[in-house]
Amino acid sequence: MIRLEHVSKGYKTSTRPALDDVSVTVDRGEFVFLIGPSGSGKSTFLRLLLREDVPSRGRVFVADWNVAKLPRRRVPRLRQRIGCVFQDFRLLNNKTVAENVAFALEVIGKPRHTIRKVVPEVLQLVGLDGKADRMPHELSGGEQQRVAIARAFVNRPLVLLCDEPTGNLDPDTSQDIMLLLERINRTGTTVLMATHDHSIVDSMRRRVVELSVGRVIRDDARGVYGVGR
Amino acid sequence: MRASFVFSEVVNGLRRNVTMTIAMILTTAISVGLLGGGLLVVRLIDRMQDVYQDRVEVVVFLTNDVSANDNSCTQEPCSQLKSELSKSSGVESVKFENRDQAFASFNKVFETMPELRDVARKEAMPASLRVKLSDQERFSAIQQKFQGKPGVDSVVDQADYLDRLFNVLNGVRNATFSIALVQAMAALLLISNTIQLSAFTRRTETGIMRLVGATRWYTQLPFLLEAMVSGLIGAFLAIIGLLISKAAFIDRVMGPVFGTGIIPEIGYGDIAAVSPIMLIVAAAISATTGYVTLRLYVRL
Numbered sequence: 438m439i440r441l442e443h444v445s446k447g448y449k450t451s452t453r454p455a456l457d458d459v460s461v462t463v464d465r466g467e468f469v470f471l472i473g474p475s476g477s478g479k480s481t482f483l484r485l486l487l488r489e490d491v492p493s494r495g496r497v498f499v500a501d502w503n504v505a506k507l508p509r510r511r512v513p514r515l516r517q518r519i520g521c522v523f524q525d526f527r528l529l530n531n532k533t534v535a536e537n538v539a540f541a542l543e544v545i546g547k548p549r550h551t552i553r554k555v556v557p558e559v560l561q562l563v564g565l566d567g568k569a570d571r572m573p574h575e576l577s578g579g580e581q582q583r584v585a586i587a588r589a590f591v592n593r594p595l596v597l598l599c600d601e602p603t604g605n606l607d608p609d610t611s612q613d614i615m616l617l618l619e620r621i622n623r624t625g626t627t628v629l630m631a632t633h634d635h636s637i638v639d640s641m642r643r644r645v646v647e648l649s650v651g652r653v654i655r656d657d658a659r660g661v662y663g664v665g666r
Numbered sequence: 667m668r669a670s671f672v673f674s675e676v677v678n679g680l681r682r683n684v685t686m687t688i689a690m691i692l693t694t695a696i697s698v699g700l701l702g703g704g705l706l707v708v709r710l711i712d713r714m715q716d717v718y719q720d721r722v723e724v725v726v727f728l729t730n731d732v733s734a735n736d737n738s739c740t741q742e743p744c745s746q747l748k749s750e751l752s753k754s755s756g757v758e759s760v761k762f763e764n765r766d767q768a769f770a771s772f773n774k775v776f777e778t779m780p781e782l783r784d785v786a787r788k789e790a791m792p793a794s795l796r797v798k799l800s801d802q803e804r805f806s807a808i809q810q811k812f813q814g815k816p817g818v819d820s821v822v823d824q825a826d827y828l829d830r831l832f833n834v835l836n837g838v839r840n841a842t843f844s845i846a847l848v849q850a851m852a853a854l855l856l857i858s859n860t861i862q863l864s865a866f867t868r869r870t871e872t873g874i875m876r877l878v879g880a881t882r883w884y885t886q887l888p889f890l891l892e893a894m895v896s897g898l899i900g901a902f903l904a905i906i907g908l909l910i911s912k913a914a915f916i917d918r919v920m921g922p923v924f925g926t927g928i929i930p931e932i933g934y935g936d937i938a939a940v941s942p943i944m945l946i947v948a949a950a951i952s953a954t955t956g957y958v959t960l961r962l963y964v965r966l
Contacts, residue, residue, distance in 0.1 A: 487877070510882075517879030527874060540871075543671045544880035592878070 438596060438627045439463040439486065444495035445651075446481050455481040456492070457651035463629060465595075468622045470638050471631040472662060473648035479631040482648070483598050486629075487519060488512050500595055517545055520589030520597040520626075524604035526581045528573040534584050535560065535569035541588045559591045563617055579610035583617065590621055597621060599630040603637060611637060635662040675888035676895060679864045686860040687896055693853040694900025694952065698944045699907045700846035705940040706908070706932055707839040711832060713930045718828055724805055726751065726795040726812055727819040733765050733793040743817035744795075751797055754811070756804030761796045768793060792819060850951065853900075857893050857952050858959040864889060865964040889964075890956045897952030901945045908937050 441461045447454040456478045463469050471479050484490045485497050488504050497504040502515050528537050535556050542552045560566050563583040573581055582602060589597060599618065603611035615637055622628045632638060638645060638661060645660030646653060680687050728736075728744065736744045739762040751760045763771075768791040776782045799805065802825060809821040865872065875885045916932060924931040 513879040513881045515879070516877060519879075521877050527870065529871060529874070540874065541878040544875045544884055545878060546884065588874075588878075 438465040438467070438500060439629065440496075440498040441482075441485070442496045442498075444485065444492045444497060446478075446485065446490065446492050454493070454651050456485075456648075458495070459648075459651070459653055460495075461646055461653060461656070463627060465627055466622070466625050468619070468628045468641075468643045469630070470641070470643060470645045470660070471629060471648065472633070472638060472645060474633075476650075477648040478651040479648055480600065481651075483600055483629070483631060486596070486598060487521070488515060513545070517592060518595045520592070520594035522582070522585050522589050522597065522599040522602045524601040526573075526578075526585045526605075528581055528584055528588075530573050533570050533572055534565060534576070537573065537584055538588045538591050541591055545592070547592075555591055559587045562590070562620070563587045577610070578606050579613055582606065582610075582614055586614070586617060586621070590626070594626065596627045596629065599628065599632075601632055601634075602630065603632065603634050608636065612640075615641060638662040672884075672888055672891065676891045679868065679888060679892045680895065682867055683860055683863050686856070686863055690853070690856045690860050690893075691896045691900045691903065693849060693856050694897050694948055695903035695907065697846050697849035697853045697904075698901045698948045699904035700842050700849060701947060702904055702908050702937075702940050702944045704839050704842035704846060705943060706936055707835060707842065709936050709939070710930060710932060711835050711839065714828075714832070714835075717930060722802075722824045722828065724797040724799060724808060725822045725824065726797060727792045727822065728794060729817055729819045730792065732817045733791070734789075736793070737764050737766075738762070739764070739793075739795075743815070744793075747812065747815065747817060748795055751795060751808070751812070754804070754808055756799055756801035757808070758798045758800040761798075762793070763796055764793045765789075765791050854951070854955050857897070857955045858963075860896075861889050861893055861956050861959045862963055864892060865960070886957075886960050889960060890953055893952040893956035894949050897948040898945060901948035904944055904948075905937065905941045908940075909934070912937060 439462070441459050444456055444459045445454050446456040459478070459482070471482060473479055481490065485492055486499055486504065488507060491505040499515060500518060502511075504515065507515060529540060532540060538556050538559060539552050542555070557566065557569065560569055563586055565580065565583050565587065568576065568580065573584065576584070582605075586597075586602075597618070602618070603614055606614060611634065618628055618630065619641075642659045642661070645655065645657045645662070647655035647660075726747065728747075732744055735741070739745055739748055744762070748760055748762060751757060765788065769786070769788045772786060772791060773783055776786075797808065799808075805823045805825070809823070812818050813821050872885055912932065912934070920929070920932075
C-alpha cells in the first residue's frame, strides 16, 4: 500500500537531510506507528506521501501511484484516497459537525444525495450521532478530533495518515480515539500514525517504525516506544 | 461541480472583505466608465467621418469679377479652369456653383441664425468650382496648380477644418483612455490585493480542500468568481454612470449643437452598443488578474 524506496529528502535551508535513505513498506490494512523525536523526519515522511513535497532521491508509492512522478493535475486523485488527521483538528468553526464532514465531499464534487446518505453513517461510526448540528466550539477536544476523523474517513480512503492525533488530548480521550482508529483499521483501511505518545504505542502493540535524524533505526512488527534506549 | 457551494463561497468571500470589495468595485467602475466614455467618443468620430467624408470638397473660389459676370461657367476663364480641373488626376467630379446658388446654400446652412443672414449680402458670395477628389492626397498638387491662376481667388480644402475638429475629439478620446488606463492599474492592484486577502482569510478552508483532494479548479473558482462578480458590478455601475451623465449633462450642454447636425448625437443606442464591451472587458480583466494572482502569490 505504501512503499518508500531509498528515499532522501533535503531542504535548502538545512545541510542535514530530513530523510536519509529511508526504505519502508506498509501492506494493505496494516496499522503502523511512526515514532521519533521532533525533527526526526516524521512530518517529512507524511508530506511525501501526500505529495506536499517530492523526494530528492528515491521513489514513493501509495497504492499504485508513483507519487513523485504524478502529474500535477492527478495529485487531487491521490489525495482523495488518503485521509488526514492532525493534532489541531483543523475544523471549520463556522460550520456544524455535519457540514464539516460534508465539506470534504462537497469540494470534490460528490452529489448531494450521496452526501446526505454517508455523512450520518460516518458520524455514527465515530460515535457522534446526535451531535450533527453542533458547532465545533460546543464540543470537547476528543469530540472535535472525532469530527476530524469522520471528515478524513468519509470518502473511504485507502490510507489514513494521522499526525499526532492525540497530541492535544488527555490520556482517557486519547484511548478512545485510538479505539476509533483501530475500528477504522479493521475496515481494511491502512493507518499510519506519527506520535510521541509512549503509552499508546506501548499499549497497542502494533508495528513501530522509529526514525532518528532522518534514518529508520528500528522497524518492529509488535513494538513498544522505549525499546533500545 | 456544485453550483450552490461555489455560489455561497463567493458571497461569503465578498461579504468578509466588504471594504476592500467596495473599493475594488468603485475603482473598476471609474476605470470602465472612462473606457466607455472613450469608446463613445470613438463612435462619435467614426460617425462624423462617415457624415463628412462624402461632403468634403476642395473649393476653388473664383474672383469677384468672375462671380459677378459668369453665371453658368461658359466664359473664360471659368470654363477653361473647369475643364482643366476635370482632367487633373485624382479628381472625381467638378461642379460649378454660381453666386445665386452660393447665397442660397449660405442661407440654408445658417437657417437657425437669422442675425447672420441679415448681414449677408448676395454680392459678397463668391462663385466656386467644387471639386470632389477620388484621392484626398492630391489636394496640394491641385492647390499649387490652380492657386494664382487668372480668375482664381483661393483654393481651400474643407478637410482642413475637419481635421482640426477631429484633432480635438481624438485628444479627448486619448485623454479618457489614458485616465482609464491609470485607473485600471489601480483597479488591478486592488483586485489582486483583495484576492490575496480573501485567500488569507479562507486559508483554513482552502488548506482542507487541498488535503481532501479538491481540484485546483474547484479551489480557485470561488476566488475568480469573486473578482469577476465585483468587476461586473463595477461595469454595471459604470454603465449607469454613463446613462446618468448623458441624461443630466451631455443632453443639456450639447443639445443645441446636436440640433444643428454639425456633431451627431450620442444616443442611448450608443451606450447600449458600448455596454457589452465594458462588461466583457471588466470581467476579463478581473478574471485574468485573479488568475495571475492565484498562480503567483497564493498557494492553494
